[in-house]
Amino acid sequence: GESVGLHLPTLSVQEGDNSIINCAYSNSASDYFIWYKQESGKGPQFIIDIRSNMDKRQGQRVTVLLNKTVKHLSLQIAATQPGDSAVYFCAENAGGTSYGKLTFGQGTILTVHP
Amino acid sequence: DTAVSQTPKYLVTQMGNDKSIKCEQNLGHDTMYWYKQDSKKFLKIMFSYNNKELIINETVPNRFSPKSPDKAHLNLHINSLELGDSAVYFCASSQTQGGGYTFGSGTRLTVV
Numbered sequence: 478g479e480s481v482g483l484h485l486p487t488l489s490v491q492e493g494d495n496s497i498i499n500c501a502y503s504n505s506a507s508d509y510f511i512w513y514k515q516e517s518g519k520g521p522q523f524i525i526d527i528r529s530n531m532d533k534r535q536g537q538r539v540t541v542l543l544n545k546t547v548k549h550l551s552l553q554i555a556a557t558q559p560g561d562s563a564v565y566f567c568a569e570n571a572g573g574t575s576y577g578k579l580t581f582g583q584g585t586i587l588t589v590h591p
Numbered sequence: 592d593t594a595v596s597q598t599p600k601y602l603v604t605q606m607g608n609d610k611s612i613k614c615e616q617n618l619g620h621d622t623m624y625w626y627k628q629d630s631k632k633f634l635k636i637m638f639s640y641n642n643k644e645l646i647i648n649e650t651v652p653n654r655f656s657p658k659s660p661d662k663a664h665l666n667l668h669i670n671s672l673e674l675g676d677s678a679v680y681f682c683a684s685s686q687t688q689g690g691g692y693t694f695g696s697g698t699r700l701t702v703v
Contacts (some may be wrong), residue, residue, distance in 0.1 A: 520694030581634040
C-alpha cells in the first residue's frame with residue numbers, strides 16, 4: 478500500500494505486506510533527510526537517513542528513496558510486522574546556517590493487522 | 592542507561608503557574624534541542640543549544656526560556672502557563688550540526 482505524508486494519513490496493511498510511506502519535502506536546499514518512527518507514548522526513533530548525493534539507501538527491511546527533482550522521499554518497509562505499527566515522520570535538514578534544525582513532515586500512521 | 596532523559600514524564604498544572612522540564616543526555620553530544628508536538632502530532636523546533644550557546648530560537652513566546660548549564664543539560668522553563676501550552680515537549684540531542692537526533696521520551700504537559 479501507499480500513502481502521502483504531511484497530512485497525517487493512515488495506512489493499513491496486513492502483516493507480511495510491503496508498506497510504502499511517502500513524503501513531499503519543501504526546501505530544495507535540504508541536503509539531509511531522516512525517517513523517524515514514533516510509537517505511542519515514546520519519542521521519535523531514528524530509522525534510516527539519506528544524504529542528497531544519494532537516491533537510495535537500504536537498511537534492515539527498510540529502504541529510503543530520494544527524488545530531488547520532485548522533492549519526494551519515500552520509506553519502504555518490507556514484510557511489515559505488527560511491531561511496525563507507529564507514526565512515521567520524514568524530516569529534512571538544509572545544513573548551512575540551519576545549525577542542525579530538522580523540519581518534520583506531518584506524519585503517517587501505519588497500522589499493521591496480524 | 593537512558594540516552595536522553597526528560598523529567599517529569601507527565602505534568603498537570605493550572606493556568607498561570609510556572610513550571611520547568613529538565614533534560615539530560617549522556618551521549619556526549621554537543622547540540623541539544625527542544626521540540627513541541629501538538630495534538631495533531633506535528634513536531635516543531637523551539638530551541639537549539641550548541642555547547643551551551645543558543646543557536647536556534649524559533650518564534651516562541653518569551654514565557655518560554657531555555658537554560659543550558661552545561662552541554663549535557665538543557666532545561667525548559669515556562670512562565671504564566673496558558674491552555675495552549677498543552678502539548679508533548681521533546682528534548683533531543685545530536686552529535687554534529689545537521690546530523691540525526693536522539694529524542695527523549697517526552698513530557699506531556701497539560702494546562703487546566
